[in-house]
Amino acid sequence: MRRQKSFENERPTLYLVPTPIGNLSEMTPRAIEILQSVDVIACEDTRTSGQLLKHFNISKRLIAYQNFNEESSAKGILNLLSQGNQVALISDAGYPLISDPGQRIVMEASGQGYNVVPVSGCSAVLNALVASGLVAQPFLFVGFLPSSNHDRVKKLQEYRAYPMTMVFYEAPHRIEKMLRSCLEVLGDRKCCLAREMTKVHEEFLRGTISEILEVTDTIKGEMVLVVDGNHDDYSKDVDMSHILRMVNESMETGMTKSEAVKDVAAKTGVPRNTIYDLVHGKGEWKGTC
Numbered sequence: 086m087r088r089q090k091s092f093e094n095e096r097p098t099l100y101l102v103p104t105p106i107g108n109l110s111e112m113t114p115r116a117i118e119i120l121q122s123v124d125v126i127a128c129e130d131t132r133t134s135g136q137l138l139k140h141f142n143i144s145k146r147l148i149a150y151q152n153f154n155e156e157s158s159a160k161g162i163l164n165l166l167s168q169g170n171q172v173a174l175i176s177d178a179g180y181p182l183i184s185d186p187g188q189r190i191v192m193e194a195s196g197q198g199y200n201v202v203p204v205s206g207c208s209a210v211l212n213a214l215v216a217s218g219l220v221a222q223p224f225l226f227v228g229f230l231p232s233s234n235h236d237r238v239k240k241l242q243e244y245r246a247y248p249m250t251m252v253f254y255e256a257p258h259r260i261e262k263m264l265r266s267c268l269e270v271l272g273d274r275k276c277c278l279a280r281e282m283t284k285v286h287e288e289f290l291r292g293t294i295s296e297i298l299e300v301t302d303t304i305k306g307e308m309v310l311v312v313d314g315n316h317d318d319y320s321k322d323v324d325m326s327h328i329l330r331m332v333n334e335s336m337e338t339g340m341t342k343s344e345a346v347k348d349v350a351a352k353t354g355v356p357r358n359t360i361y362d363l364v365h366g367k368g369e370w371k372g373t374c
Contacts, residue, residue, distance in 0.1 A: 087195070091202050097166040099194045100173040101187065103180040103206030104137060106307070107283035113206050117141050124170040127162055129177045129186060150174065152186050159190040166199050178307075180208050184228040184254050209282060210252050213309035217277035218291050220314070223249040230255070230263060237263065241270040242327065246315050246353050253310040260308055261301040267312060268294045275313040281306040325363055328355060332364055 091098070100119050105111045120126060120143050127150040128134035134147060150158040165172055174181045174190065181187040195201045210226050225247060230237045244251060255263045260278075267274075271294070278290040278297050286306065290297050294312070328349060335345035346364060350357040 087198065089195070089200055091200050094200070096198065096200050097169055098171050098200035098202050099162070099166065099190065100171070101181045101191070101201065101203045102173045102175045103204065103208065104134075104175050104178055105283065106178045106207045106209050106212070107281065107287075109137075109140060111207050111283060112137075112141065113204070116204050116206050117143070119204055120145065120173055120175075122171065123173040125162075125165055125172045127158070127172060127174045127190075129175075133177045134175060150186055150190070155186055155189045158186075159193050162190050163193060163197065163199075166194060166197075178207070178209075180206070183208065183210060183226070207283075209254070209279075209307070209309050212282050213277065213279035213311050214250070214252055216279065216289055217250075217311035219250050219275060219277060219311055221250065224252060225249045225314075226252045228254050230266070232259065234262065234266060237266045238270055241266055242324070243331075243352065245271050246355060248314045248316065250314050251312045253312070255308050255310055257305045257308060260304075260310075261298065263310070264294055264298050264301060267310075268298065271312065271315075277311045278304075279309045279311070280304055282309070328353065328360060329363065332360065 100123060102116050102119055104116070120138065120141070123145065125146045125148060126134065126138070127148050129149070129151055131147045131149055138145065138147075148158070148161065150162070162172055162174075174187050176183075176185040176187075179185065182191065191201055214221055214224055225244070227244065230240055230253060253263070257280075267276075273293045273295050276292070276294050276297060279288075280290075281287050284306075288304070290300065290304070331349045331352070332342075332345045335348045336342060340348060342364065346357055346360045349355070350360055
């Protein structure tokens, strides 16, 4: 066990600093203070972040930290921390790690005993969720679905039995295809499409998936889709061969059979006893396989 008391030690710190998703007025005083105090700022795009920092009169050394260079960038940040530097990690917009780079350095920095300190601030996930008009908790953040139709449908099938509200990110040029996949797999559920949040053209489209599909060719901008969870009994049409594959995949990660059954039950909403009986060949499954 590693115990971090963030402000009761002198270890170097990696700060996770959210940046505005649109409206620059939402940059918090603490976020500005942290960025002014650190030695180095790691960002996705030095040009984009350079403009943000210039707006707040912040002049610091910038280094790039992106998905394609996470391994080398993480080593660079660890080296900076080992030299006693304080480092801030920011995204182009929103919170680091949430569909943005940062996972690797957080795992490695915390694993080596450095402080990892989150700073409160902007999050498109939460903005869209609380304003959606759907049940806000529990919720599941999925992020971006795969770009290919086959993989997107396959991924959605894993989520269709989940009872919690789901939140997705999507690009404007893919939103129609993504919504059609949702309609095919999840059915015509209630949803809310939030776009251009905190900007002058902010808009929330609340209705069913089919209703939102009617206007997708007229909307643009950054998008977050919030979809109602499953309130029906999907066990009658769950593909149990897929459930078995999920159990096997969980076991391949090192889980015991019992742990794998529990894990898959939590992920799919299928009762644990049903999966247990299926795995052990007991009884007869009534659904489609």
